[in-house]
Ligand SMILES: Nc1ncnc2c1ncn2[C@@H]1O[C@H](COP(=O)(O)OP(=O)(O)OP(=O)(O)O)[C@@H](O)[C@H]1O
């Protein structure tokens with residue numbers, strides 16, 4: 001059993017509270033990604049789990065055991081750092097075997113284990129090299145190997161791919177995911193890249209300013225964002241936000257038409273509508289909102305158009321072959337079920 | 352390793368070709384001339400020392416660099432004089448132990464000040480730094496009184512104890528440990544090493560160039576130290592080499608040729624130490640350059 005439970009976790013540095021009562025349960029074998037803008041407390045959360053920082057209050061359980069007061073080495077975790085943290089003065093073999101130093105194993109057993117890991121990572125030929133003779137991706141693999149060698153209950157990754165170029169990042173993303181399927185360990189992975197989060201995670205935890213905004217599967221956070229922050233953070237280009245008024249189940253948009261909507265909101269109230277660019281397209285019929293095309297971004301199979309409206313620029317998707325003319329006027333429409341409704345005051349989802 | 356060496360060879364060759372083809376400009380002549388003069392200024396005393404050690408006593412006030420009748424009698428005399436070996440051994444013991452002690456303890460304290468956050472850390476650091484501002488001459492009297500009351504006068508320990516740790520070395524090591532990323536240390540902590548093991552297996556190998564520089568400084572400093580060993584020792588068999596050599600000058604007439612001979616012999620260990628550790632320094636620089 002290697003589940004992980006954070007209960008009302010609080011961390012303060014001096015006077016500043018940087019994590020506010022974080023509650024999170026992670027199942028055995030789950031791949032959870034913490035994502036959020038810079039400074040939101042992702043690394044801090046990870047370091048608390050690892051035991052590199054002392055928690056201010058709350059509990060951390062690993063495998064059903066409260067580890068608050070345990071040293072990092074006794075927590076049965078391994079961590080992979082952003083800049084790899086592999087030692088330049090040791091060979092790859094020594095680096096991978098580093099975690100076994102204090103293990104009670106014979107030298108032969110240790111070597112066997114190192115060879116096994118090297119085989120999984122496809123690094124058998126590189127074992128006698130030094131880190132400065134490796135490429136960035138290979139170094140990252142050594143760091144992962146070093147984490148794997150002790151067979152820990154929980155793997156912690158802190159932005160392990162951010163030093164790699166785009167192509168390598170995509171490749172390593174896939175490799176880590178495969179590795180997870182193969183080893184079946186519990187993984188907590190930190191990134192600020194929402195694409196990484198969407199593609200790798202079983203569940204995503206979206207954080208902002210030390211608060212958890214939403215926890216859910218990639219599909220959940222994409223299709224039913226809990227608030228405007230999650231809505232604009234997940235998905236690229238970001239979701240369009242349009243102010244509107246709801247009157248008795250009908251949406252009124254300034255500079256657009258009135259749309260019927262199934263909603264429990266009664267009476268009249270101001271709302272913010274969220275519509276993803278891919279759910280918004282030109283139409284000949286009645287418009288949700290209309291404006292003139294300012295910019296076209298051809299992507300091949302489709303074209304993104306930036307439409308200047310009374311509510312500012314809005315991004316929509318148009319056909320790749322016959323996009324609307326630059327400067328021309330377009331009517332944009334969206335399916336009612338693809339329209340998200342948020343409270344304009346606190347940003348919370350309303351439907 | 353072999354593959355890497357092969358890879359490195361061609362760029363070096365190309366580089367030297369390029370240097371060879373480059374035209375030598377006026378500015379370069381001037382620069383080289385200045386360097387050459389500087390070099391001569393530095394080497395002169397050494398050449399003079401060697402030359403004097405080959406002269407007969409009646410020649411020593413002759414400024415000529417080339418002895419009229421060069422001979423090795425001075426070397427024979429100094430080496431056959433039983434006292435020389437004792438002084439040499441004293442100096443060697445003291446310089447080696449002090450060097451070892453500085454490398455260990457300066458780096459332990461420097462590491463602690465650099466990588467641990469504890470109350471009073473800043474004050475300790477300032478206190479250590481401030482001792483750098485007190486000249487040795489001022490410390491000699493307290494040292495002497497201390498040695499006297501502890502009965503350390505005229506012992507090896509008495510000669511060594513003030514230099515076993517230095518503020519400069521601590522400061523140097525602290526600055527170098529700043530270059531060791533915290534991630535390295537935290538990764539080792541997670542892998543189950545205790546703090547002392549982390550210092551020894553992770554941090555120390557990464558600051559080898561600094562350790563080598565420190566070792567050279569400390570060894571040379573102690574090998575050539577004069578004032579304190581002179582004050583703390585009384586009997587000639589406790590003298591260090593510089594103190595002992597100065598006794599050749601004790602009598603009415605200074606036997607410069609013997610002093611210079613002793614000095615010439617005493618440069619040998621410093622050369623050895625320098626040659627050994629200098630390679631570390633150069634390799635360290637190269638390694639740091641390759642680390643992507
Ligand atoms: N040692 C520290 N002392 C004081 N404040 C700190 C310390 N470490 C982190 N913080 C603060 O805690 C907050 C969260 O930092 P953290 O490193 O967890 O952010 P992050 O989400 O990992 O950001 P990034 O994506 O940039 O890595 C930040 O506001 C940061 O300034």
Ligand SMILES: [Mg+2]
Pocket residue numbers: 042043044
């Ligand atoms: Mg971070």
